[in-house]
Amino acid sequence: MEKTSQSNKVMPYEQVISRARDRVVDALARNIDLYGITLSIGHLYGTLLFQDKPMTLDQMGEALGMSKTSMSTGVRTLLDLNMVNKVWMKGTRKDHYEIEPDWYQNFIDYFSIRWRKGIDDNTQSLRKSLQELICLQNKEDLPEPLREMVEKDIEKIQNALEYYDWVNRLIDTFESHEIFKYVPKNEGAE
Amino acid sequence: MEKTSQSNKVMPYEQVISRARDRVVDALARNIDLYGITLSIGHLYGTLLFQDKPMTLDQMGEALGMSKTSMSTGVRTLLDLNMVNKVWMKGTRKDHYEIEPDWYQNFIDYFSIRWRKGIDDNTQSLRKSLQELICLQNKEDLPEPLREMVEKDIEKIQNALEYYDWVNRLIDTFESHEIFKYVPKNEGAE
């Protein structure tokens, strides 16, 4: 029986807790790339999650064994996604950060911030190209094979614009919380 | 007036088309990281988008100036997300790939595949830790400060499980296309 497997040894209560936490934090960090966040920033997020008090950069650095600068940039990333909040604490000059506990809102914010931005960028390019192609379509002397290409491209672009419009409207229902009318929050959750 | 700005020169029709396409492909590639896909694979996707015929690995490699192996792994990634389809063509041994044109389904598949997997992984870890903590909670001799920690952790975990259950149900409405009842597909799309 190796020393990592302590199933039939009595484990100190503190250790049970810390192992239970670590398992959750590791899983969280492994999958947080869905939010476009890196593994180690995910660990930072997990660390903050089980810390009941707001933490300073120094405390985070110590907890993760990483530099203060890394904590600074990491916390900035989480801040940009509204996954942590900056809290002011009297009696000290240090910045303090705590987790944003509303995971539903995290989800919504992620789409409001990241997806909305990507969609806007794509939509802008699509519109510009669409305009140029329509302009081309109106040329009398456009050779037939090219005309066919242009028409196909226009259809594809309109297709894409339609899709992005849909995603935008979907995100609207997130932001307005209308989505919870269709998919209610709690229902036999464990 | 530098040579990139040809606004008042007459531009060949072919060039207008290819520029319009390139703009769209670049935007697409820039933002495809939302799907957890890398920039250059995004370019591959865009290339396939405006190619009306299914392409071989060699054709892709030539079009992007990259190695065949890169195309192989890139196309595999897109295949895993159902963003491209493998099509069989008679008269040749080469594999051919074409884009999956249904962007709505792409969106749905992305969540079915990537998010579902992440959620399952997290849920499993959460359940395991939850069980251990509940077990700990039942110990008579658990010191008070630890008991308080355990209770807080349990609450957080239950909170998370509830959230993941919600996301799962949300993805259910995607997969069943029920979402289109709430957010209809086309509505004043351009």
Added chain:
DNA sequence: ATTTACGTAAAGTTTAAACTTTACATTGGC
């Protein structure tokens, strides 16, 4: 006003991801 502490920018280093080259296993054609 000066000093000290804090957060972050800049530069430098390390680590990991992306990509290429080479080699190999598999499958279809003769």
Added chain:
DNA sequence: GCCAATGTAAAGTTTAAACTTTACGTAAAT
């Protein structure tokens, strides 16, 4: 059966991302 062609694994290289160290601007405290 053998040969040629195709797709991918393995190893090697390059490029980019993550992280650290150092240095600096800013603002609170004395």
